[in-house]
Amino acid sequence: MATAETNDLITEVTQLPVQPGAAMRLLWMLEDPRTSASDLGRLIESDPALSTQVIRLSNTAFYGLSGKVSSAWRAVTVLGLATVRAIATTAAFDLFSEKGRSVPDEFWEHSVTTAAAAAAIARRVGVQPNDAFSAGLLHDIGTALVFRRAPRRYDTMIEQRVANPDTPWVEIELEEFGATHAQVGAAALGVMRFPAEMVEAIAGHHTAPTLVSPLLGRLLIAADAVALAVDGIDSEENAPIAETLEALDLPASAADSMVDEVRGDQENLSSFLTVR
Numbered sequence: 001m002a003t004a005e006t007n008d009l010i011t012e013v014t015q016l017p018v019q020p021g022a023a024m025r026l027l028w029m030l031e032d033p034r035t036s037a038s039d040l041g042r043l044i045e046s047d048p049a050l051s052t053q054v055i056r057l058s059n060t061a062f063y064g065l066s067g068k069v070s071s072a073w074r075a076v077t078v079l080g081l082a083t084v085r086a087i088a089t090t091a092a093f094d095l096f097s098e099k100g101r102s103v104p105d106e107f108w109e110h111s112v113t114t115a116a117a118a119a120a121i122a123r124r125v126g127v128q129p130n131d132a133f134s135a136g137l138l139h140d141i142g143t144a145l146v147f148r149r150a151p152r153r154y155d156t157m158i159e160q161r162v163a164n165p166d167t168p169w170v171e172i173e174l175e176e177f178g179a180t181h182a183q184v185g186a187a188a189l190g191v192m193r194f195p196a197e198m199v200e201a202i203a204g205h206h207t208a209p210t211l212v213s214p215l216l217g218r219l220l221i222a223a224d225a226v227a228l229a230v231d232g233i234d235s236e237e238n239a240p241i242a243e244t245l246e247a248l249d250l251p252a253s254a255a256d257s258m259v260d261e262v263r264g265d266q267e268n269l270s271s272f273l274t275v276r
Contacts, residue, residue: 009146013149022043045071082134115133117262131198135220142187142188
């Protein structure tokens with residue numbers, strides 16, 4: 001695919017609705033330092049679907065408050081602004097739609113597991129867990145956006161992968177669309193004016209960890225590797241967990257215990273996965 005066509009793809013999949021809904025207005029409010037949790041809560045509660053998503057996540061066992069959060073403003077204080085922003089972004093792109101097959105199979109399961117892994121690793125390397133959770137939740141947003149644009153071509157890639165299991169997924173993406181899901185995801189978050197560090201981390205989450213300098217970037221690579229081991233999804237490749245942990249100055253011997261910890265966190269987050 002030519003460069004011009006690749007640019008057209010990225011432009012199309014990152015285009016937002018002309019009429020901004022509550023999710024977009026929420027993103028704008030999140031950029032205003034004067035906005036309070038109660039301001040955000042009132043806006044979130046004006047959209048039943050968005051309200052359901054933030055309250056459901058805050059009530060998962062992962063946050064230790066199962067059934068105790070009943071208002072959107074309280075959910076904002078529990079989740080933190082970074083996670084609220086991640087949820088608003090997925091809602092703005094309509095990735096929670098209940099109409100048909102809105103995202104690839106296992107997309108949310110892997111995204112949530114990666115978010116849990118990112119938070120677990122963040123606590124060990126001095127990164128804010130909410131920021132890391134947000135990066136993990138959004139790391140494959142490019143996959144969902146490409147799927148929404150061309151589901152049949154996406155299914156063709158799956159068929160190619162089955163027929164040629166040794167061909168890296170990113171090579172199949174480049175052949176079919178001229179861009180990888182990491183590139184598309186980074187472009188989308190750039191449009192949404194996410195911090196440059198997160199955009200860069202999303203863009204490079206399938207890069208060898210030894211080639212990545214920013215801490216958040218190496219953390220996200222490790223989180224993806226741990227999540228792939230937890231959820232058993234084999235459509236993507238990543239560096240071995242031990243290698244990704246060593247790039248963070250964590251012992252390779254911690255890989256097994258990390259997988260066990262994240263598996264438990266994934267179970268604690270499982271009720272959020274019922275929101276579609």
